[in-house]
Amino acid sequence: MAMNSSNKSKVIYTLVAWCVSGLIFFPILWTLLTSFKTEAEAISASPSLFMFEWTLENYFDVLSRSPYFAHFWNSVVISVGASLIGLLIAVPAAWSMAFVQTKRTKNLLMWMLSTKMLPPVGVLIPIYLLFRDFGLLDTKLGLVIVMTLINLPIMVWMLYTYFREIPHEILEAARMDGAGIKEEIFHVLLPIALPGIASTLLLNVILAWNEAFWTLILTAANAAPLTAFIASYSSPEGLFYAKLSAASVMAIVPILILGWFSQKQLVRGLSFGAVK
Numbered sequence: 001m002a003m004n005s006s007n008k009s010k011v012i013y014t015l016v017a018w019c020v021s022g023l024i025f026f027p028i029l030w031t032l033l034t035s036f037k038t039e040a041e042a043i044s045a046s047p048s049l050f051m052f053e054w055t056l057e058n059y060f061d062v063l064s065r066s067p068y069f070a071h072f073w074n075s076v077v078i079s080v081g082a083s084l085i086g087l088l089i090a091v092p093a094a095w096s097m098a099f100v101q102t103k104r105t106k107n108l109l110m111w112m113l114s115t116k117m118l119p120p121v122g123v124l125i126p127i128y129l130l131f132r133d134f135g136l137l138d139t140k141l142g143l144v145i146v147m148t149l150i151n152l153p154i155m156v157w158m159l160y161t162y163f164r165e166i167p168h169e170i171l172e173a174a175r176m177d178g179a180g181i182k183e184e185i186f187h188v189l190l191p192i193a194l195p196g197i198a199s200t201l202l203l204n205v206i207l208a209w210n211e212a213f214w215t216l217i218l219t220a221a222n223a224a225p226l227t228a229f230i231a232s233y234s235s236p237e238g239l240f241y242a243k244l245s246a247a248s249v250m251a252i253v254p255i256l257i258l259g260w261f262s263q264k265q266l267v268r269g270l271s272f273g274a275v276k
Contacts, residue, residue, distance in 0.1 A: 028252075034245035035059070042241040058246035066229055068250060075225035075254075077140050078215075079208035082147030083201050086155045089148075091197070094159035095185055099171060109160065112153040120150075120213050131218055140223045143215060147208040154207070155200055162196030163189065202262050209255045226251035 034042050036054045041047065062068065097105050127146070128137075136142030166189065174188045190197065212227040219228055230251050233244040 098163035
């Protein structure tokens with residue numbers, strides 16, 4: 001009886017998981033299907049899910065109208081650059097908070113987390129004016145700086161949680177063998193926490209890739225990433241749903257491929273201690 005009850009529970013949980021996954025994935029599926037429709041079919045009052053005239057016209061129009069690969073390269077530079085710079089700052093910061101704690105460490109961590117609760121529009125004017133005065137508007141460097149700053153609290157928190165899972169005795173043994181702070185971090189701590197560091201890096205690449213608010217405010221053409229590329233298909237004349245869907249698919253495919261091939265590493269890192 002107990003075995004049957006356990007099997008029924010697994011079946012129920014599996015069905016619930018598939019239903020939730022289907023609800024989450026459905027908007028992506030709808031966007032993908034819309035990208036293969038004509039504009040007339042895309043705005044139809046009774047759109048069809050699969051029974052429509054499939055076309056690649058939207059993708060050809062998007063590629064001919066916009067420099068897709070220039071926007072793609074901007075996204076790569078901004079997301080990867082911001083994540084790597086953030087990692088260089090977050091690793092020593094998280095190390096100090098995890099292994100050299102003071103009575104103010106928890107308050108500092110909470111203060112860093114509280115900065116993520118502030119709506120971005122709240123600091124829009126001062127950041128815009130600073131960027132204007134320092135000549136950083138519509139530059140990849142400016143966006144790298146912004147992405148680094150807005151995601152740095154998340155990186156520090158995640159790495160701090162990973163580092164807290166590492167036994168202090170390992171680091172103490174390294175110190176007794178004569179290791180300095182540099183050797184302790186690079187030769188002892190980083191190899192042990194590599195799964196957590198990799199998942200932190202991947203997550204922040206995804207967050208920076210999908211950031212839309214700052215990319216639309218601080219760029220115009222030269223440094224515009226794929227989020228601005230998508231927004232270009234929203235105009236005062238209306239929304240071109242089919243072309244907008246095609247642009248969206250082209251923007252999410254690279255990061256979707258990255259997530260697919262790194263999912264094991266990401267899950268392993270998240271289960272290492274970041275999510276409890």
